[in-house]
Amino acid sequence: MHRSLVHPHVGQWRPSYATGLFGVTTRSSSDSIARRRRAWWSSTTKNCGSSSAEKAGANNMVLYDSLSGQYKSICPEKEKGLGWYTCGPTTYAPTHLGHARTYVCLDILRRVLRTNHKSLLWIMNITDVDDKLLNRAKELGTDPVALARHYEREFWHDMESLHVQRPDVVVRVTESVTDTIVPYIEKILNNGMAYVAQDQSVYFDVRAFEDRTQARTRYGKLAPPQNSSDFFSSVGEETTKRDARDFVLWKPRKEGESVSWDSPWGQGRPGWHIECSAMIESIAKQFQDTHEIRVHAGGVDLKFPHHTNEIAQAEAFHFSTTSETTKEWIPHWVHTGHLNIQGRKMSKSLKNFITVREMLESEDDSSSLSSSADDFRLWCLGLSGSYRGPATYSKEQINQAQVLREKLVQFLLEGEQWITESDERVSSSDNKETQFPLHETLVPRKWVEKDYTFYRKVQDSSEKCHQAVMGFISKHDGEDNQRGGFDLDGSTYVNEMIQIAETASAHIRSCPVGSAAVEPVRGAIVQLRQLLSLVGFSEKTTHAGEPSFERNSMNHESHIKGGERALVEELVKFRS
Ligand SMILES: [Zn+2]
Structure with a gap:
């Protein structure tokens, strides 16, 4: 009866094990030393899956990478733990089963990975300031930060109910604006790949990015935009942008908005994509002696524009005129598929979602x-x-x-x-009375x-x-x-x-x-x-x-x- 379970198209994840599930294997020591000398961010980092030494006896798990479209070894440092960053939720509404599938699937991957990578560092962000969140707070007549905290608590509760383990590190946008995100935007501006528009918005300059990085990389290498409507993430943006592909890094404070921060460009708040690039940079620095962030994960709908723009931002941030090689940011991207219900994607905007609470109740x-x-x-x-x-x-x-x-x-x-x-x-026949009854x-x-x-x-x-x-x-x-x-x-x-x-x-x-x-x-x-x-x-x-x-x-x-x-x-x- 369970024959019907078999999905022939399901891929298999076959990492390297020379001695079995919990066995210990060794890597080439010279290879490890060479890797240890590099910073987490390094232009000399190679696609480790292509090394014959690693194929021969490596202790590396193989996982599909959306960026290269290949099954690749994750290949962490022997001396360093594996860092994994997952895009977390925007906490403005209850968690639905679409989120649940993403986080349950990633939780399964995490638990299996941990049998190989003892020092796995699981990082997740919480988007606790955002247009949708501000609008929702306005509708409810409540404080946006209080609303974000409420739904974050609900999210963790739902994850616990689903037996999803908590991340090792949680980063929140509201805690990262001044010391992490603003300096990050400044550096992209200094590298000549962003501009301040008339209304004090800061935009990422895709044309400048292409010109400056030339043949080293290209915008949209993870997921190219399909049509021009993909470019406009919010009403009004198109009026101040130089190029339709440009996207916002900093939004000026609008009349009546209660959440904003000081910046060199005036009061405002960060755009969505910049949050993750900047917070990853900050966490990677904190853990640079012990961990290397090599995997970035999220739902497939984040491929474009969110993850595509994250990559462009990081490459612009780390841009150097003296380096001739293509700089590789996070080398491995993991995306989970959509959850459909009655033939359509389950989502808040389509109003066809079932919450985790509803399912569990x-x-x-x-x-x-x-x-x-x-x-x-x-x-x-x-x-x-x-x-x-x-x-x-x-x-x-x-x-x-x-x-x-x-x-x-x-x-x-x-x-x-x-x-x-x-x-x-x-048996009763054996039950004889002895000093030690049977x-x-x-x-x-x-x-x-x-x-x-x-x-x-x-x-x-x-x-x-x-x-x-x-x-x-x-x-x-x-x-x-x-x-x-x-x-x-x-x-x-x-x-x-x-x-x-x-x-x-x-x-x-x-x-x-x-x-x-x-x-x-x-x-x-x-x-x-x-x-x-x-x-x-x-x-x-x-x-x-x-x-x-x-x-x-x-x-x-x-x-x-x-x-x-x-x-x-x-x-x-x-x-x-
Ligand atoms: Zn993200």
């Missing part, structure tokens, strides 16, 4: 193991296609995910029950062929899961790039977890309690819990059936008994 709470958040995560991972492609949300899709998750949970409940009973069960001793059971076969099947599925998210880069060459092949393969991951649960359920049903060795079943439970945990399922799923997870704090014996009772109750609920 619809949860069936008849069982303590119900979890809409985990069902949604399973859908994102295994049923919605590649995280890079569009996905169509529907209640039926989530129900399908729920059925699969319950299959996993049911095995965890039954498996624990079977082990507990097997450990205690003795029912109080361990009853060993020798492994037979059936146990070995079962054990191997579980191992095989577990290995396939690891291959689906990690793989071995050394097996692949340039050819694979053409075939378009290796990203996170979530559908295989989910299929193999289901395989483990089905195989294990069949195994225990064919072995009456007390008749077979417990270790293979316990092994299957441990494997399944680890696999669920790796991709971020909550304790409701990963700890299902675990006696010690019971919330009561009675003494050990009654604690276990309490656990058994709960197990039976849950099994009854699941079967009904």
Whole structure:
């Protein structure tokens, strides 16, 4: 039945592992030293995926890069941690499922990455001043900053409900204007690639950028604008711009606006795109001794104009007339696909969105193991296609995910029950009165062929899961790039977890309690819990059936008994 889960177009993410999932591999030491000498920003940084040394034995994960259109090794410094920057939300409205898919998918990538990059630095910005936010505050007659803080708090709460881990570093626009964004704009002006318009707006000068950087780079290399209407981000901008492609870096304060800062160009506030370029620069400096920001992520709708303009700004900021090479800013760009509902993109502006709260509130709470958040995560991972492609949300899709998750949970409940009973069960004929009554001793059971076969099947599925998210880069060459092949393969991951649960359920049903060795079943439970945990399922799923997870704090014996009772109750609920 779960055959239908397989999405043939889903890419697979196969990073390099010479020694397996949690193994340790080494890189060429001379390569590491050379890298260590470079600053985080360096014109000599190469596309590390192209180095044959790295192909041979590198410890690098491969991930699709939207900028080059290729699967590339992320290639962090051996001595430095990997820095990853994600564009966060504009906090003026409730979080909807479009955001949820983006952040859940990125959370899965983060958790898998962390098994390789122990020192992963996860950075996110919050856009807490913006036209939409100011307009919303005006409508509500409230303070824009208070509104932004309110929705930021809601956002973190929603992320927590979805089991999305918090970033390591959060940067906010309102905290970065004076010391970070204004000096950044000044430098672009000094480099001759921005201008102050008559109304005291500051614009990025695309023509000057092209002239000055000449053949070294080009505007729109991430995503070229499709038509002229792409250029105007707000009414009135076109009247003071020199070129239709120019975009605003600084907006002068308008009559009645309560949020503004001093600048050399008068009172105002930053444009949207400049925020991220400037804040990344500032964070990169703070962490330059320990981390290198090599990945920039966000939803696919940010490719143009937001990320395209971020790149141009950063290249203008770092421009040097003495350097002849093309300066590469952040080398790796990750974009998550749209969430569609009834054939259209789910968005605030189309008014067809479902909020995270609405989805979570619809949860069936008849069982303590119900979890809409985990069902949604399973859908994102295994049923919605590649995280890079569009996905169509529907209640039926989530129900399908729920059925699969319950299959996993049911095995965890039954498996624990079977082990507990097997450990205690003795046949009445064995129950002789001795100094050590048999029912109080361990009853060993020798492994037979059936146990070995079962054990191997579980191992095989577990290995396939690891291959689906990690793989071995050394097996692949340039050819694979053409075939378009290796990203996170979530559908295989989910299929193999289901395989483990089905195989294990069949195994225990064919072995009456007390008749077979417990270790293979316990092994299957441990494997399944680890696999669920790796991709971020909550304790409701990963700890299902675990006696010690019971919330009561009675003494050990009654604690276990309490656990058994709960197990039976849950099994009854699941079967009904
Ligand atoms: Zn951004």
